[in-house]
Amino acid sequence: MLSDLLVKIGFRRLLQILGGMVVLLLAVAFVLGLLSLKRAQEIVSDDFQQQQLILARTAARQIEDGLAFLRRELRILAFSPAIQYLESVAWENRMRISFEELSRLGVIAIVRLKHDSHYAYMLDADGARIRQEDFSTSQEAVWAHEPGNRGRIFFSPVRVEGLEGQKVPIMTMSTPIYQVSVDESHPRPPGAFDGVLFFKIDLSRFTGRYCAPIRSGRTGYCWVLSQDGLFLYHPEREFIGEDAFTARGRRDPAISFAAINEIQKTKMLAGEEGTSTYISGWHRGVIHRMEKFLAYTHAHVEPEEVSLLGTDRDGHKDPPGVRIWPVAVVAPTDEVWGTVSSLYIRQFLIQGVLIFALGLTAVVLIYHERRWGVELQLEVERATADLRRSEERYKSVVENARDLIFLLDDKGSLLSGNNMTARVFGVPAKALPGKNLADFLHSEDVARFQEFVHHVFTTGNTFESKFPVRIRHRLYWLSIHFVPLFGDDGRTVERVLVMARDITDRQRMEEQMFQTEKLASIGTLAAGVAHEVNNPLGIILGFTEILLDRVPPESKEFELLKTIERQGLNCKKIVENLMTYARRPARHDDFTHFNHDLETVVNLTRNTLLTKNIDLELHLAPSLPRVRGDASELQQVFLNVINNAVAAMPKGGKLTIISRLNPYTHQVEAVIADTGCGIPKEIADRVFDPFFTTKKVGEGTGLGLSVSYAIVTKYGGSIRFESRAADDKTPGPTGTTFFISLPPEPEESENFRESRAAN
Amino acid sequence: MAKILAVDDELDMLALLKMIIEGYTSHTVMVTNNPLEAVELLEKERFDLVLTDLKMPGLDGMEVLSRAKQQDEDTQVMMITAYGSLESAEEAVSKGAFDFITKPFRKEQILVAVDKALRWQEMVKQNKELKKRLEG
Numbered sequence: 001m002l003s004d005l006l007v008k009i010g011f012r013r014l015l016q017i018l019g020g021m022v023v024l025l026l027a028v029a030f031v032l033g034l035l036s037l038k039r040a041q042e043i044v045s046d047d048f049q050q051q052q053l054i055l056a057r058t059a060a061r062q063i064e065d066g067l068a069f070l071r072r073e074l075r076i077l078a079f080s081p082a083i084q085y086l087e088s089v090a091w092e093n094r095m096r097i098s099f100e101e102l103s104r105l106g107v108i109a110i111v112r113l114k115h116d117s118h119y120a121y122m123l124d125a126d127g128a129r130i131r132q133e134d135f136s137t138s139q140e141a142v143w144a145h146e147p148g149n150r151g152r153i154f155f156s157p158v159r160v161e162g163l164e165g166q167k168v169p170i171m172t173m174s175t176p177i178y179q180v181s182v183d184e185s186h187p188r189p190p191g192a193f194d195g196v197l198f199f200k201i202d203l204s205r206f207t208g209r210y211c212a213p214i215r216s217g218r219t220g221y222c223w224v225l226s227q228d229g230l231f232l233y234h235p236e237r238e239f240i241g242e243d244a245f246t247a248r249g250r251r252d253p254a255i256s257f258a259a260i261n262e263i264q265k266t267k268m269l270a271g272e273e274g275t276s277t278y279i280s281g282w283h284r285g286v287i288h289r290m291e292k293f294l295a296y297t298h299a300h301v302e303p304e305e306v307s308l309l310g311t312d313r314d315g316h317k318d319p320p321g322v323r324i325w326p327v328a329v330v331a332p333t334d335e336v337w338g339t340v341s342s343l344y345i346r347q348f349l350i351q352g353v354l355i356f357a358l359g360l361t362a363v364v365l366i367y368h369e370r371r372w373g374v375e376l377q378l379e380v381e382r383a384t385a386d387l388r389r390s391e392e393r394y395k396s397v398v399e400n401a402r403d404l405i406f407l408l409d410d411k412g413s414l415l416s417g418n419n420m421t422a423r424v425f426g427v428p429a430k431a432l433p434g435k436n437l438a439d440f441l442h443s444e445d446v447a448r449f450q451e452f453v454h455h456v457f458t459t460g461n462t463f464e465s466k467f468p469v470r471i472r473h474r475l476y477w478l479s480i481h482f483v484p485l486f487g488d489d490g491r492t493v494e495r496v497l498v499m500a501r502d503i504t505d506r507q508r509m510e511e512q513m514f515q516t517e518k519l520a521s522i523g524t525l526a527a528g529v530a531h532e533v534n535n536p537l538g539i540i541l542g543f544t545e546i547l548l549d550r551v552p553p554e555s556k557e558f559e560l561l562k563t564i565e566r567q568g569l570n571c572k573k574i575v576e577n578l579m580t581y582a583r584r585p586a587r588h589d590d591f592t593h594f595n596h597d598l599e600t601v602v603n604l605t606r607n608t609l610l611t612k613n614i615d616l617e618l619h620l621a622p623s624l625p626r627v628r629g630d631a632s633e634l635q636q637v638f639l640n641v642i643n644n645a646v647a648a649m650p651k652g653g654k655l656t657i658i659s660r661l662n663p664y665t666h667q668v669e670a671v672i673a674d675t676g677c678g679i680p681k682e683i684a685d686r687v688f689d690p691f692f693t694t695k696k697v698g699e700g701t702g703l704g705l706s707v708s709y710a711i712v713t714k715y716g717g718s719i720r721f722e723s724r725a726a727d728d729k730t731p732g733p734t735g736t737t738f739f740i741s742l743p744p745e746p747e748e749s750e751n752f753r754e755s756r757a758a759n
Numbered sequence: 760m761a762k763i764l765a766v767d768d769e770l771d772m773l774a775l776l777k778m779i780i781e782g783y784t785s786h787t788v789m790v791t792n793n794p795l796e797a798v799e800l801l802e803k804e805r806f807d808l809v810l811t812d813l814k815m816p817g818l819d820g821m822e823v824l825s826r827a828k829q830q831d832e833d834t835q836v837m838m839i840t841a842y843g844s845l846e847s848a849e850e851a852v853s854k855g856a857f858d859f860i861t862k863p864f865r866k867e868q869i870l871v872a873v874d875k876a877l878r879w880q881e882m883v884k885q886n887k888e889l890k891k892r893l894e895g
Contacts, residue, residue: 072848076859079852089889093882097875181853184832534841535769538863542775545866546782572863 011370015363022359029351037344041337045293046611048336049275052216052295052329057273059222060299060327062210066105067301070173070199071153073098078175078197081183083112091121092128099123102199106206108170112177113195117141124200144176144196152176155302155323158203158226160241167241169232174198204240207233211327219284220293220331227301227323229269235284252281255289263294268326271631273297274604283332291333298324300632404478404500407485410457412437412450415495424502426472442470456482457493466503477507533575541568590715591745592631594668595620595659601638602657605646613652620659627668627742628715634742637711637719640704641672641738648676648736667717667741678725678734687721708740717742761786761807761877766797766823767839768815772862776810776839779866780873794818801830808876813840813847821854828855833884835876839864 009017077083082094095110102110109124117136122129135141143154156172177194179186203226211222211233223234231239231247239247244264248257260278267274275295283290301323369376398405399418406417414432422429425440438446448467456463463482468475478500487494544565551558602618609616627634645655653675662669679687683694688709712719723736763786765776773790780788789806791797794815801809801823809827813820824836838851841862848859857876860868 075849076852079849081855087886089886090883093886094879097879097882101871182828182855532841534862535772538841539769539771539775541863542779542866546775546778549782568863 011366014366018359018362018366022355025355026352029355030348033344033348033351037341040340040344042611044340045333045336046607048217048331049293049295049607052220052293052331053273053275053297055214055216056222056295056297056327056329059210059214059224059329060297060325063207063224063299063325063327066206066210067299070102070105070107070201073102074153074173074175074197074199077110078177079181081181081186083197084177084179084181084189084194085183085186086112086114086121087185092123095123095128105209106202106204107199108202109200110197111172111200112197113138113141113144115192115194117195140172140174140196140198144174145193147193150176150178150193153302158228158230158232160230163202166237169203169226169230169241171201171203172198173201203232207325214329216295216329217331217335219335220329221284222327222329224299224328225264225268225326227269227325229264232325248280255279255281260294263296264326268296268298268328271298271324272600272603275607277333280330280332292330293333293336294328294330296326296328298326301325402501404498404502406432406498408437408453408496408498409494410453412446412453424471424476440471442473445469445471452480452482453496453498456484456496460484460486460491460493475504476502477504479503533571537568537571537575541565541572544568590628590630591626592629592634594624594627594634594670594742597631597634598638598657598659598670601635601642604639605642608646609655612646612649614646614649615654617654617656619657621661624659624661624668625744625747627744628717629711629742633711637708637740638670638672640708641719641740644704645672645674645676645736645738648674648678653735661744662741665741666744668744669739669741671737671739673735673737675733675735679721679723679736680725680727684723688719712740712742715742761880762805763788763808763810763873764797764800764806765790765810766792766794766815766820767810767812768792768794769812772812776869779869783866783870784873786873786877794820794823797823798826801827801834805831806834807880808873809834809836810839810873811836813838813851821851824851824854824856833880835880837872837876 077094077098080094082090091112095112099107099110103125109122112121113119113135114121117138118132118134120131120133120135122131139156140154143149152175154174156174158169158171160167161170162168174196175198177197178191179194180189180191182189207224211224212235214220214222216222221235223239224232225244226232229244231242231244234240245261248255248260256279259276260280263276263278267276273296275293277291277293279289280292281287281289283292401418402420404418404421404424406421407415409415414435414437417425417429417432419429422432425432425435427435437449441449445468449469452463452465455461462484464480465482466477466479469478470476480498480500483497483499484493485495485497486492544561548558548561548565551561598620602616606616642655642657649655655675656671656673658671658673660669660671661667688705709719717740719738719740721736721738724732724734726734763780765773765780765788767773767776767790770792773792777788777790780786786807789800789804791800794811794817797809797811798818800806806827809823811820811823820838820840824838827834827836835857836851836855838848838856838859839862840847840859851859857879858872860872
């Protein structure tokens with residue numbers, strides 16, 4: 001055939017065609033490589049940004065935990081009789097005992113103002129003293145005087161003070177003091193108001209404690225803003241306490257920081273969470289213009305207490321009643337893209353070399369072919385005819401069976417095998433005879449196989465089994481029949497026919513179903529006993545810690561104990577997660593903007609939707625009333641539902657999101673519909689169970705929907721879904737629609753009119 | 760060297776507290792899993808510090824706190840509980856408890872809290888002593 005072609009078009013012309021093809025292939029490979037590089041960069045940067053976002057969220061949660069610890073300490077101190085009655089020496093001793101721990105969190109002074117606000121009892125790094133001055137106009141004193149603020153905590157606005165030549169952002173955290181505690185001298189407490197107790201906090205030290213250790217990628221770092229846009233923490237010390245909108249420009253006026261300023265203003269300070277990129281002029285000592293990845297979220301400063309800060313400053317839309325500190329993690333894009341590009345250049349070079357080698361081989365072959373010419377042509381024709389006849393013979397049922405079918409002798413050597421066998425063993429069917437099972441199978445599996453074959457040879461009985469076999473480093477679950485083939489005497493087994501069916505997929509599915517069912521039942525139990533678990537968990541962790549101190553650190557036992565401790569701490573975390581939602585009660589005056597929360601989450605997921613090829617259709621009803629609920633909790637509900645929708649559409653699809661006032665239930669409702677695989681009927685009544693998940697191990701905890709359910713029902717709302725899976729008998733496309741409803745803010749509510757206008 | 764009483768209905772928890780405190784400090788720890796017995800002990804002996812669970816059958820931790828304070832104002836009391844909330848912490852502190860620890864705790868937390876409570880007790884005692892001398 002090749003010779004025919006040669007005769008028809010000539011050797012030189014064929015070479016030209018081949019050369020042209022090589023160039024064309026190289027060009028195609030280059031274009032495909034470029035497209036693929038772009039796509040890979042998108043995917044890698046998307047992943048990287050998600051990682052950065054997780055880091056930012058971790059820092060934000062740690063900041064919130066730190067603030068919670070300070071709140072707790074402030075309240076405990078406020079209830080201490082020594083602080084309430086200010087008996088000499090006692091007050092300073094009590095402050096000193098707490099100050100050691102508090103100063104590690106950035107508290108630089110503990111101050112107690114007396115009722116008349118003329119005396120301040122304070123402790124700082126220089127020691128304890130009483131200052132006499134008129135403090136009655138200080139904002140802490142003014143706030144504490146309000147009887148309505150009893151039992152509450154006030155966070156002052158952030159102000160910048162100069163300390164040792166550096167700008168330091170300072171905030172105070174105060175609580176009113178009422179003399180209500182009992183001690184020896186006050187068996188009947190007077191219960192009267194007696195001033196205020198506050199912590200003076202260096203916020204650069206406080207936030208730096210959590211942000212300084214953060215590394216995103218190789219060199220990426222974390223910074224934190226106050227709600228007025230001041231840097232609370234930044235690895236560049238000179239930025240701390242500076243206005244984030246002007247500090248960068250002052251340092252390098254040649255660069256436009258419009259992009260980052262815009263993000264800071266419209267996203268970060270508006271309480272949004274997300275990712276973006278911007279241009280910067282430096283990074284950890286490296287000074288040149290560079291693009292940076294940015295992931296941002298925020299820490300809630302005061303989840304329940306009132307702030308005097310006000311809600312609208314410089315046109316920023318702060319979520320009403322809640323003060324936030326934006327937290328950002330940034331890293332140069334070069335660090336991420338550079339690696340991908342160099343990999344692709346290498347891949348392109350390898351492709352080029354391969355294509356060139358292929359072309360060269362073709363030329364050599366043609367040259368060879370031409371030399372042997374006519375003589376070989378006859379041979380080829382004869383061989384081709386043989387091959388065709390052979391092919392026809394082998395086109396039998398056995399040959400095309402989807403099972404592996406092969407013959408073995410008593411030593412485990414292959415006598416023949418069908419196409420499937422050849423494919424799985426990775427050799428041409430022709431090469432199978434003479435090979436041994438040991439050439440393809442893992443040594444342990446060969447031994448097992450031999451044992452069964454030997455059994456059939458000695459007993460002459462058919463044998464059937466199901467077991468995992470590693471063939472060329474891949475694991476197959478095979479259902480295998482060993483059938484004896486007898487010789488002429490009808491008694492001696494001469495060969496064994498092996499018929500093996502690949503049941504790997506079925507086996508995996510069964511295992512996965514078993515796993516999820518097990519987890520679901522454990523999860524339902526675990527949620528119920530979360531509280532009870534803390535007691536035994538405390539005992540396990542405690543004794544482990546003691547044993548750790550008694551065992552030499554380099555011993556095997558030490559490692560084992562460390563594992564117990566690590567796993568125990570994991571349990572502790574899970575129980576804490578479960579208890580967080582159980583613990584925070586719904587408040588009657590918690591209201592949030594439904595559309596705003598929905599949009600926040602949609603904006604956060606837009607990138608993911610793009611990369612997953614999911615079209616978004618968004619219809620938000622204008623002027624919806626506010627709903628009962630907490631903004632961050634409601635956002636979590638939306639995020640959980642949308643994430644599940646995205647996971648249901650791995651090959652892309654359409655996500656429709658609608659907000660409306662349901663005319664029948666009179667509740668505000670979000671409808672989130674996907675065109676994904678749907679929820680099969682068998683699991684429909686378990687999707688809200690804790691720990692129930694259909695995702696792979698490590699991809700989902702199975703808490704998303706159960707937590708969402710708990711949040712929505714807590715505020716008197718409801719969450720339900722309609723779904724059509726592929727196995728459904730009724731006609732129509734597959735997909736799932738979730739309905740999330742919450743009661744609207746009552747019209748008689750104080751802020752109703754205002755907020756409606758604003759919304 | 761201080762004398763400490765630990766009260767919890769769980770015997771293993773008591774063994775743990777005893778082992779932590781006696782293993783890492785020179786203080787001695789007496790334990791009981793019966794709050795009524797704890798009250799009897801408080802009547803008979805003097806303790807520097809009482810560590811008590813909040814929820815126990817028979818008598819709860821708040822009651823142990825008030826009995827301990829009735830017996831000796833200088834005795835410090837610390838709550839250790841699996842049902843941690845800020846409200847119960849505040850209530851305990853306003854009735855005279857020194858601190859509040861939630862389970863599961865780390866060894867270090869217990870040691871730091873015990874140390875803080877005992878240092879505070881020492882300071883209170885010294886303070887009283889000095890006042891008495893001034894007045895006397």
